[in-house]
Amino acid sequence: MIPEPQCVFLRAADNFAPCVDYVARTFSRWARFRCEICTPEEFVGKPRPEHPSFVIYYGTRDDFQAWFSSVEKKVKGQPLVGISRSAFFGQSFLESPDLPESPSQLLDMAKEEGFSKHVEHVGERVCFVDVDLIASSFWFLTRYEEYVISPPEAHDRFLCSFSIAPTEMYDQPVVNRWFEQLKALVLRLAKKEDTMLVPRKATVVLTHDIDLLRKYRGLAGVRRTISAMMHGDAREATSEIRMASLVLAGLRRDPFDSFDEMFSLKERIGAPSTFFLMGGGDAPLDGDYSLEDQNVRELIMRILSKGDEIGVHPSYETYRSPELIQKETKAVEEAIGHPVIGARQHYLRFALPETWYALAECGLRYDSTLGFADKSGFRCGWSGCLRPFDIEKRIELPIIELPLVAMDITLAVYEKIPPEKAVERLARLMDASETPGGAFVVLWHNTLHDRRAYPGYWDTMEYFLFASAGTVEFTTAGKMCEEFELRMVHTG
Template identity: 30%
Template structure:
């Protein structure tokens, strides 16, 4: 099947969206067009030179993970990959040689770099999938990237780096966009206090757990006092109240932390015990804002298929912040439990007027679910249209690496090496290392040392 079998409006919208991606990543002067089925043309107004890119729309419009995958040795053709490794080429059984061919009118690229970009960034692979985990999430192990061993590589960024090299050779005088590495740090506020916000019965059960499972008798004895004194402000001795410490570390490193709050309850056993309007939460939010950090939304458990619920919870956050005199230039956040459905979840964020979402990573494996560590404009692959919302891919959640239920690397050297490996991959493409670390996983000194080591690496 050729791309001529697909509706022209959908192709036109996709090309327009890809133009936006290329403007952000390479140059706003470049123009992408589809002069004929089977190829795309990257051109520069006023120049007779062009870059012809073979188009495989039929392959990269599939909602499946069964595509073939080959690898390309860029160095054999005089090109350099950011990670200095052979480059995965999803969608291809075998690759022609040369893959990139110089011609009198410019260059021809015999691999659909932009089709791959569309397929990964739009999450076309995930549309309508039924092979989901117990939380209704598309799992890493079902993904093409995991099956073919490139989940921990920013494959889209690597291919766009190759395209940038071709652009430089085609138009040596064209200035290209400059990018620099950064760390983006966020914290989902699922449980702001171990003892505050509990009922008396839950408090007793927590105290029993402190003694029997955690062997922390002193904390159990202090719990009733901490609970009683948490009505207006989080108690300084509550083990989960690590917020000041988090902000201290961020400020020393020149990082702005984002704290995402749950503002609704759609599944009592999975959602937060606190109400965002509680005086202690209001005080915490005022303190975060006063120190120059960000407040965002963490939609409750069952909202990922309910755009209207995301909208109502966003309104709850906005109204509470307005009452506290908290103003921000933009708002974003992340779905609870990383629950996501493509494309439905996009519309909750879009309709709520949020600037960005930072959900897209897998719970059980870290890496590049979208193939990129760069923020980009969202695209609905079903309706074939671009949205105002921006996607900020999550590269690693701390419990994905550390927790026994996932990778089980603990809080020592093995975990640090994994975080550093992911961070260095982002650095290699001058991208953004987006890290999620919950306030509840900074109780122990070893966890704090790991956290600081990751940020300092």
């Protein structure tokens, strides 16, 4: 095995050191570097059996130049990159939601030619990057603005439309892109090859939130459906009444009963997936099934027999309640006969950082909720797994986040992308997710099979997945989590 390059990351020992250290650790885990974090003074004063592969200094330009001038002879020949420190980590921290740098600069830095414009060569194998990539990465990875802005939304969700960042910044995992450019720079200075740049397929994590199993849930369900249709086109209402009658008479399958088609496609393309099942909840927007129902037991057996993963889908009111999450997780575990390791919150309801704490308290190892309900894309600026961070306590949390990238209902209902164009949108997001350790996490509901409500979208999802087969690697959310945990063992 080729040993990982050793990186030393230098920063001030101030109140914001834990925040800076978090970004440094996230970078080193992604880049597969062994990373030591210390102050500039500690670096100079500490004897070392060998020189590190390279050094990254985070500070203002003046501080960097003054420090480099004082130690130039001692670090001569040492690859060294300075990164500008803005005023973000300062007195207005957690008061203003603003980005540390201008959006245009940050988007420019995601491209090689744009990044190079902000790199100043100040000596032999010594460079200075004049954009604060550390604070900017922190802003996205931690969802900093969500600690400052209160979401005025019916379901208490933070929507992309609330973000002060331009929407195009979420079309790619910008933090991964910055890390790619930074890693390429330090390896060039160190005259080392990137052992991670091995051609590989994109990774797709196919997931399913099982919210509802039946559209026509007895007479009450039919009444709700008919009432909703009566406010629309009269012919549609008549057609809906006819369909409900046929389903209740046993002459037609319920539109939400789409598992035969779903499993058939999964088998043809060799795609394992993760199903998130509800273990309770009695809010109006919660599920319509019990884990003890015979059809649910049969579905569970079918999922497990295919080698797929089952996680818990905590109900509508659980996102601030570890007690409710614990109760529902236990119910799912009893139904499937083994421990559950992951979750996705119903309706994507999530409170930072309370929901992470609640999930971790229940022994869950990962969450896959953090995607925007109203826009597909990279909410954390990140593709793949990461450790979340509590900004207020300034600590890393003992759980893994695998951010959701695309949800079928987002495309159909919120973004209103026509089915024929949704394939192109999914393909662009999948391509953007490609980075070492990255993953295109997509949510495909069984309810999408309701062709009256979502005309053309089931076919769109089938076509996209079938067309991707052979060019991508399918895996489960749980396996992504396990790979990330193994990486942390080696890099810290």
